[in-house]
Amino acid sequence: MSVDFSSAEAFARLASELQTVDGIEETVEAVVQFALQALSCQFASVVLIAQGRRPEVLASTDPGLAELYREQIDTGDGPLLTAILNGTVVHMPDVPNETRWSPELIGRLTVAGIQSALHLPLTVSGRSHAVLNVYGAAAFTTDDLAVAHILARHAAVAIASARHQQTMLQAVDARKLVGQAMGILMERYDLDGDRAFEVLRRYSQDNNRKLRDVAQELIDTRKLPGHGRSPAK
CATH class of the missing domain: 1.10.10.10 (Winged helix-like DNA-binding domain superfamily/Winged helix DNA-binding domain)
Known part of the structure; x- marks a missing residue:
């Protein structure tokens, strides 16, 4: 990815803002709002991971995503669960033709107008603290994917720091x-x-x-x- 000055400036501003916000909720809200601005995405969310507890939707730009996540958590299957359990990035470039998960889940994503999805574990020191999820009404570009990965690195550090401060x-x-x-x-x-x-x-x-x-x-x-x-x- 070739990052122009405006993109670099935006990430510098984001890093500065994440340093000044108080609390996990405020941190993840800043992350999802930045995702909407920086990426060609329709929806964005952050799901928190805590040992011994169910994953928790901490911020979302669309309330309908919570139901999709609950279904995946209850059944133990789906792209979000794969990202959480394996600690790996899950990219769905063509959601309507996706075959890795149940047709029912893919159908609900398609009905919602989602054509592409990306689930990025937010990992610090080998431990995933959360997952950043972004959804597009069209396929993500190469630049979108690169920006999403950079955002995930900033978000991972900020959320880990906020959780430590809360503890x-x-x-x-x-x-x-x-x-x-x-x-x-x-x-x-x-x-x-x-x-x-x-x-x-x-x-x-x-x-x-x-x-x-x-x-x-x-x-x-x-x-x-x-x-x-x-x-x-």
């Missing part, structure tokens, strides 16, 4: 909650810090709940889950 903020929030809950136990039952933390940890394990959730309930209700006696006993 760190959640960890800080959890520590604050646990600290507040420990303070309540220490004051009410005359416990030291180690003993108060041990009480929270025990209730977390006994009730099969996250330590953060046990702490939040204690703060909200001033009670531990289902206790009828001093928690120090």
Whole structure:
């Protein structure tokens, strides 16, 4: 691909914008909006991948895509699932004549006016954090494909960074909650810090709940889950 000055400038602006937005939702929204502007595409979406959880549609320029994704996730088959499970780019240059997946799925894509599709795993350090999906009313050009791959690299770094930041903020929030809950136990039952933390940890394990959730309930209700006696006993 020969990238002209305007394209290079646009990607520089995108990289700068992705550095300044806060949160995963805002990051992926910026990505899909840029995809609509930079590519000859009709629809765009980002599907988030999390270990042990169903893939989640985080941003989409068309609400109808969510139903197509749910069907693929439920049946365990389809181009999106192939991109997620194999971590590979899936290009569908001629959707109406596609034979790799069910005729029903291809029919729904065709009825929606989709003639070409591209699913790009957003991978950082060998791990796919999400999939960028773009759909065209005509075949993607060579330049479109090149731009999509460059966009995917920018998006992968931005989304991985946003997820890490969110995890760190959640960890800080959890520590604050646990600290507040420990303070309540220490004051009410005359416990030291180690003993108060041990009480929270025990209730977390006994009730099969996250330590953060046990702490939040204690703060909200001033009670531990289902206790009828001093928690120090």
